Amino acid sequence: MPESVVSTAGPSAALDTAPAPLCRSYAEVTELRSRDPRAIGRALAARRRRPTFLPPDGRLMLVAADHPARGALAAQGRPTAMYSRTEMLDRLRAALARPGVDGLLATADIAEDLLLLGALEDKVVVASMNRGGLAGASFELDDRMTAYDVPGVVTSRFDAAKMLNRIDLDDPGTVAMLEAAGRAITGLARAGIVAMLEPFMSSRVEGRVVNDLSPDAVIKSVHIAQGLGATSAFTWLKLPVVAGMARVMDATTLPTLLLGGDPSTRPEETYETWRAALTLPAVRGLVVGRTLLYPPDDDVGAAVDTAVSLVH
16 A cells, blocks of 8 residues: 555654754754755655554644745734744744644645754645645636645655645636646556645636635535546545535545635634534544634634644
């Protein structure tokens, strides 16, 4: 079986000592990047991976940090929330250090900063691939592969790769995204790596891209996405929590993680919707970014612990 699903380590792996971080400050990260960029490749090769993609309970709690690469820097109503990279890294390191957090979804810039700081040892890492559809741009629905490619994911020894699949039936460019995603899914599967698809039925309303979160639209997006690629053996879904989730999840047999998004409801209401959706059989956990990294009270640890308690 492929290494991303079944154990990659011998019986003594749990006793190994994690390598020391290459950097202990953000100034050291910049210094290392400037003087020895190949250190990143060496750190990727030396990083201690988890022995299995899924923990024993079969559920995953992942922290997402790939929004900045699309120019989406707002969180919880704060338009400049993610302007500071060092503050964001502080929040990510705090989140990844909490018990029960299984890993990270990110672009290379963020993943490699965290790698150099020693925050990715024993973590699942999901590489974000198509970030070309910049938020608010006239070409926003052109979700090109501008971040990780398949060889990059393989070389980095990461566990999965995520693609955003916004489907606009009035935009001829959608088919190019679907073709590129299909090729990436096939390539990842041949390498034994999970492809995580995040589909939406999307359209422009008064010039702004809007995702249709009605149950019928989400169901249609699921059927389109799960048919991509030469095999679905390694395909997972990442879906928003919407009304009628039981009916939505009846549209697939693929393992699915719930998308935390950037909800406008109070945290207690958000957590309750997650709790209900997590009881559905195909749901295998959560991928949450801004909601946990920038909670209204700025208590990252408490927000992450609450999410972990729902998943595990």
